[in-house]
Amino acid sequence: MPIKPSPSVSRAITRKRATLNEQLACALEGGGCDRRRHALGRHCRQHQRRRERWGHPLGCRVPAVALKRHLRWWREFIGLNPESPQLKRAVAHIARLLRGDLPATALTISWRIPRPPRGIKAHLRRLHEGGLGGAEALAMVGALNRLAYSEHPLDVGALPDDDRLSVAMGRAVVLSRPLPKRRDPRTPSGYAKDKSVEPPGSICLALGRHLRGQLAGLFAWVTLEERKSKDKKTREASAA
Ligand SMILES: [Zn+2]
Numbered sequence: 001m002p003i004k005p006s007p008s009v010s011r012a013i014t015r016k017r018a019t020l021n022e023q024l025a026c027a028l029e030g031g032g033c034d035r036r037r038h039a040l041g042r043h044c045r046q047h048q049r050r051r052e053r054w055g056h057p058l059g060c061r062v063p064a065v066a067l068k069r070h071l072r073w074w075r076e077f078i079g080l081n082p083e084s085p086q087l088k089r090a091v092a093h094i095a096r097l098l099r100g101d102l103p104a105t106a107l108t109i110s111w112r113i114p115r116p117p118r119g120i121k122a123h124l125r126r127l128h129e130g131g132l133g134g135a136e137a138l139a140m141v142g143a144l145n146r147l148a149y150s151e152h153p154l155d156v157g158a159l160p161d162d163d164r165l166s167v168a169m170g171r172a173v174v175l176s177r178p179l180p181k182r183r184d185p186r187t188p189s190g191y192a193k194d195k196s197v198e199p200p201g202s203i204c205l206a207l208g209r210h211l212r213g214q215l216a217g218l219f220a221w222v223t224l225e226e227r228k229s230k231d232k233k234t235r236e237a238s239a240a
Pocket residue numbers: 026027028033034035043044045046047
C-alpha cells in the first residue's frame with residue numbers, strides 16, 4: 001500500500017512543485033510569451049486568467065456584430081419551423097434546464113469533478129425568472145455554432161471550435177438577463193457602484209459544454225437542411 005504523506009508534507013510538496021514549475025516559460029501555443037508559468041499551471045498568470053474566462057489562453061469576446069447575421073438566421077429558422085420535432089425537443093430541453101429540472105450531474109465540467117460549478121443553479125433560476133425561454137436561448141446558442149462553422153470569408157477564425165465555443169455559448173445565455181448586483185457593505189445602498197459582475201468562467205463552460213453535447217445532433221440536422229435548401233435554390237436558379 002502506498003504511504004500517504006501528511007497534509008503538511010503534501011502542502012510542502014505542492015509548494016516545491018509550484019516553485020519548480022514557475023521557472024518554466026509559459027506554454028502558449030506558437031510561443032510568443034516569455035513570462036514564467038503561474039503556480040502549477042502550464043501558462044503564465046495572464047494567459048491562465050484568459051483561459052478561465054474565455055476557455056482558451058488566446059480566447060476573447062465574440063463581437064456582437066459578427067453574430068448578428070447568424071442570430072437573425074436562427075430566429076427566422078425557428079419561426080419557420082414551429083412544428084419540427086427536432087426543434088421542439090431542443091426548446092423543451094433548454095426550458096427544463098432553465099427551470100432547474102435536470103439532475104446536477106448534467107452540468108459537471110469533467111468526470112473527475114462530480115459536482116456542477118458553484119452558483120450555477122442560482123444563475124439558471126435568475127434566467128428563468130427573467131423570462132428567458134427555450135427558443136430564445138436556442139437561437140443564441142445556434143447562432144454561435146453557425147458562426148463557428150461558417151464558411152463565409154469574413155467569418156474565418158471568428159470562433160474556433162473548442163472550449164472557446166462552449167464558453168461563448170454559456171456566456172451568451174448567462175448574460176442574456178441582467179446579472180445580480182455585487183454586494184458592497186461600504187456603500188450606502190449596500191451594493192457596489194459598478195454593478196456588473198463577471199460570470200464565472202466555470203459556469204459558462206459547464207453550461208456551454210452541456211448545451212453543445214445536447215444539441216450536437218440538432219446542429220448537424222440544421223446544417224444539412226440549410227445545405228439542402230441552398231442546393232435547391234441553386235438548381236432552380238440554373239434551370240430558370
Ligand atoms: Zn503567457
